[in-house]
Structures are given as structure tokens and as C-alpha cells.
Amino acid sequence: MKKLRGVLLSTVVCATLASAGAVEAQFEAPKDTSAFDKVELGLGANLTFTYQGLDNSYTPTAGSEVELQAGFILPQADVELRGKVMSGFNMKLQWMVSSHHHHESYAKGGEATIDNLDFIYPGFAEGFMKNATIRVGVNDVNFGDAHFRRTDNANVFNTPFVNNMGVEAYEAAAFIEVFYRMPSANMFVLGGVTNDQVNPDDVVASSTSSSTPAVYGKIGYDAQLSDALRVRVTESLFHNSGNGNGSLYYGDKSGTTATSVLGGTSGFGAGWNALSGYYELTSSMTNAFVKYNNTEFFGTFEYADASTSAGVDMTLTHYAIEAVQRFANDKLYVAARYENATVEKDGDTSDDELTQLQATVGWYLSKNAIAKLEYIKQERKNFSSFVGDASFDGFMLSTALRF
Numbered sequence: 001m002k003k004l005r006g007v008l009l010s011t012v013v014c015a016t017l018a019s020a021g022a023v024e025a026q027f028e029a030p031k032d033t034s035a036f037d038k039v040e041l042g043l044g045a046n047l048t049f050t051y052q053g054l055d056n057s058y059t060p061t062a063g064s065e066v067e068l069q070a071g072f073i074l075p076q077a078d079v080e081l082r083g084k085v086m087s088g089f090n091m092k093l094q095w096m097v098s099s100h101h102h103h104e105s106y107a108k109g110g111e112a113t114i115d116n117l118d119f120i121y122p123g124f125a126e127g128f129m130k131n132a133t134i135r136v137g138v139n140d141v142n143f144g145d146a147h148f149r150r151t152d153n154a155n156v157f158n159t160p161f162v163n164n165m166g167v168e169a170y171e172a173a174a175f176i177e178v179f180y181r182m183p184s185a186n187m188f189v190l191g192g193v194t195n196d197q198v199n200p201d202d203v204v205a206s207s208t209s210s211s212t213p214a215v216y217g218k219i220g221y222d223a224q225l226s227d228a229l230r231v232r233v234t235e236s237l238f239h240n241s242g243n244g245n246g247s248l249y250y251g252d253k254s255g256t257t258a259t260s261v262l263g264g265t266s267g268f269g270a271g272w273n274a275l276s277g278y279y280e281l282t283s284s285m286t287n288a289f290v291k292y293n294n295t296e297f298f299g300t301f302e303y304a305d306a307s308t309s310a311g312v313d314m315t316l317t318h319y320a321i322e323a324v325q326r327f328a329n330d331k332l333y334v335a336a337r338y339e340n341a342t343v344e345k346d347g348d349t350s351d352d353e354l355t356q357l358q359a360t361v362g363w364y365l366s367k368n369a370i371a372k373l374e375y376i377k378q379e380r381k382n383f384s385s386f387v388g389d390a391s392f393d394g395f396m397l398s399t400a401l402r403f
Helices: 004-020
Strands: 038-056 071-085 087-100 104-112 132-140 170-180 189-193 214-222 229-240 280-292 295-307 313-327 332-344 352-366 370-379 390-402
Touching: none
Parallel strands: none
Antiparallel strands: 038 071, 038 390, 071 087, 087 104, 104 132, 132 170, 170 189, 189 214, 214 229, 229 280, 280 295, 295 313, 313 332, 332 352, 352 370, 370 390
16 A cells, blocks of 8 residues: 555656646736737636645734634635637636635626727737737736735746735726837836725815726836846836825735634735825835756845825835746745745834745645745834734645646
């Protein structure tokens, strides 16, 4: 029996290694210049199971500490409908079938991606659209590069980690943006506008909940310098002159991966709404990605200045560095990430500070199946919701399928 188990395990390992394929870092999607004959529809899905073994230590300002126990947490599932509806005109609709924020199914959003304007008339703005892509809809706002490398509910294939960063400039909101490529210089620029809201409500005027649109932009260099080396550097800027419903720092509809830590409700606790209560906001993010053979580095530096409707100023300084080493034809990997964030507010005697460390091993069982084991430790200092410092740490095991 032991011999049989060994043979079966060896067969599985050899099969998965043999089916390995290169893991490409995907940022903005390439243009779709394929021919159009008729409407084409595609259906995709993601399913993720997670085992959580975390401990937390904190003293809340009200109530008492909630002790955690190890066990399986709610599985997450997504469904995506994709369609090619005209030449150079694609759409997608996304649903979260199960998430840590809402246990029931609900829409994440949808968008249209436009790579030519031939639907106006053939050849319209052909010179400009040769290198341009227009996106419009309610979905992930393309501010910075960190949002490309995150767990999005059940879709975990874009990141080597189980948990996302403790501080995230990420939101799904209504937007329109134009992405323009400059191939001869390996550069691009992007400009967009968004209502900066997860749940749009732009019809009510109020001094504290105004819905002034936000503008954002990005400029970047992305080059495959050799077969072994790719370098990408981007600088992004986001500005909203007044939006009491802005959600850039708490725009994740799915809730956090780790659940119920530090007294959070089922889908919350691990993330930190760093600029809670902001009304005006200017945020910049610098990202660098380097891949040399099977080694990757990705860095984030972020600075944000915000104020509340009452005129209380807040500043955020946030950085993170991650490294990934891939083995066995990109089938196995190890990854590590360190993150630090501080927020300074008017009237506070000391800054709020968050640090997070993650160490992860991953195994691609196939192109459509992955398993990850992660150790995570997060510490928070000087938070007004705690008496003294707070922290959680432990292991999480995640397995996921996409089809």
C-alpha cells in the first residue's frame, strides 16, 4: 500500500511538472485585433477553498477580545461572462457567487473594452486607435500597478500570495479611461475619470457627501529587454477634490481573505481603511516590476494626502516589496512580501502604523489549479480602536480552480 501511494504521488508530481507553462505577469491586456464574424460568448469561473489557522492578540476599546479557532472558512466563487459583440468591441460581466462580504450572489460589475471605433463608421479615428484602448464600465479602476497583483475574491491566480496587502488603493467603481501605447519607446500613458464609489449615488448634493468625480492617470515604461529580462516602471496619480463617498482605500466588494481577525466581522479585519473619513484626496503610487529568468521583484511606494469634510488633514506613507522565485518550469514557487504603512492625522499624538510580513509557497497543479500555503503576521500600533498594540499571525492554506 505504501508503495502504491508513493507511485501515485510520483505520478501526480511528474504530471503537474510536465504540464507546467510559463507564468506571465499580466498588467494591461493587449489590444484585440482579431477578426469579427459573429457575436462570440465565453463563460469562466473561479472557485477557492481556504483553511485558516490564525491567532490574534488585541484589547478593544469596547468589549473584549474574540478568540479565533482554526478551520475552513467560507469558500469563494466567481462567474464571468465575456462577449465579442463587434469588431474591436469586447465586454465582460462579473458576479461574485460567494464572498466573505456577501454570502449571497451579487454583481461585481462589468465593462466594455474598445480597440477600434469602426462601429461609428469604418476607419473612424484609425490612426489614434491603432495604439489606443478605451475602457468604460463599473469595474477595477486602473490606478497604480498593485491592483493587478492581488486576490480578487475567488480569482487568486494573479498573485503568488494568499492575502492582499494590509493597505490597498483599490476600488471597483464607475469609470471611463483611455490607454495609449507608444511602442517605439516601450512606454504608455493612461488617463481616466471615475465617480470614486463602489455603490454609485451621484444625484444627491451635500456638503459632506458630494460626489465630485475623481481623475487619475498613469505613465509607464514596460520593456522586454532580452529573453531573460523584463522591466516595468510606472507612476500613477489620483485626485478627488471632494467626495464624501470616495472608496479608493476601501473599495473591495469581496471582503478580506482572512476573516474575523482583530474583532472584525466575518469578511473584515485583516485590511485597514487607512484614510477613513477622507473627503479630499490626492494619492500617488510608484511601482517597479523586474523579472529576470525565474526571479521576480515587485515594489510599491505610495504617498497620499487627504482631509475630512471637517478639515482634519491626514497623510499616508506606504511601501511594500515582494520577491518571487519560481522553479520547475514555473510550476513551484516561493514568495515573500514586507509592507509598512503609517498615517499621520491632525490632533494625534502618535502615528498609526501597520506592518505586514508574508511568506508563501505555491504549487501549480495545472494551468487551472493552484495550491498555496502562507504564513502571515500583521501588527498595528497606536490605532484608536485598540488599547495598546494589536496583531494577528498564523498560516493559511488556499486551493483554487479556474475553468
